[in-house]
Amino acid sequence: MPDFDVAVVGGGIMGCATALQLAQHGMRVVVIERRRLGMEASGMNAGTLSLQIKRAALVPYALRGYELWKTMAARFGMDVGFHVRGGLTIAFTETEAEVLVERMGERRAAGVPLEIVSPARALEIEPGLSHRLVLASHCALDGYANSNLTGAAFRKALLRAGATVREGEAVSAIDRDGGTFVIRAGEAVSRAARVVLAGGAWLDRLVGFLGFNLPLHCRVNMVSVTERCPPIVRAMVGHALGLLTLKQSDNGTVLIGGGWQGTGDRDGDRATEVIPENLLGNMQLAVYAVPALVHTRLVRTWHGFEAHVPDFLPLAGALPGIDNAFVIGCVRGGYTIGPYMGQLLGDLILGRRPGLPLFDPGRYIHRPMVALTAP
């Protein structure tokens, strides 16, 4: 007899959001997390909730995810640092401007309320920007949350919904005992009727426990934060080629990202290192975009592991060929869509009609080919 209706393995935003939807609809849920909830990509990213930087295919999901972020503090009973600032994505060359117009056209068609604006208008909206910009796009809804708070907020919501949260021990085995999944993590054994694998950059390891292969690409994304400084930029600033995200939080620090890469091994001690040229490139672009940053000092730089599959779309749905096993995660920019993706997968598991199509994990997750030998 299983102790839980569902065991969610992986306590990032995707796993937590799935678990929350299930627990809020009466299922007995356990979340099993190796570290603490929301400590990897969900807690290390720059917190950007920018609709205009989402790929067109994900815009419907991002719009719904954004709404969930907006109401999260009220629903969870805990501040998550959600702010709406409006965002400007800027181009410095004609080539960048062409890319901007093309990408933003697709995203606007997909439903993002954005407009292309002249340099004069962009500078009116955000006087802190460089006068060297040649074109910009503006979305008044763009915002951010404090990703440091993600895990704590979901923990509170999960516990309130009656879920069990088991943190601090890595899963060492997932076995099947009849129709029950038996999940071992340290001393704890969780027996559940269903399993949701939500391992983020380690999802391939989790599906491996059930005998599946997943071709996962893992990036080592860099984020930096400056010292506190007086208000220098109000809007969220991005770059046409996606090489920059920048926002100044209320405490005066400026958070700078943009997907520049560090090095690191996601296995072992998970230690990461800065690639100096990449840090310099990221900071030079930030200063180019917001010149007042020139004398601001960097306080800290860190990296998070972010995984994606070749088509850069999420995995969310049932594992092929095995009953009651599900997968969620692995997408670039999962922070914005995470709360909604979890709700969708939760609905599928609950037998409710998901509001938007899910993303069949079977397109990449397969059982290993078995070599055929002649009889």
Added chain:
Amino acid sequence: MEGTTSLRIQQAVRRGPPVTLSVNGEAMVAYAGETVATALRLLGFRRLRSSPRAGQPRGLFCAMGVCQECVVRVDGRTVPACLEPVRDGMSVVTHVDGRDGLSL
């Protein structure tokens, strides 16, 4: 402004040779071996900057490079004054601010 030596111990101290600093554009004297923070304190500068949001006074506090409250601009670089030795001809600007890179 207080005198350049009034707060310094006068007896039984072997001091380095005098150096000339520019502090906010004004020539002032300190002694080799002192930090910028020491020199500024002895020159009478207690308030070195303002807090970023509330604009409250900030100055030498931890004196060991941790708290960042004594940050000034030295020859164009933003540094904690307490870790920076004085050098002849050095330019020091107090009340630096991330907004415009200039003294307020």
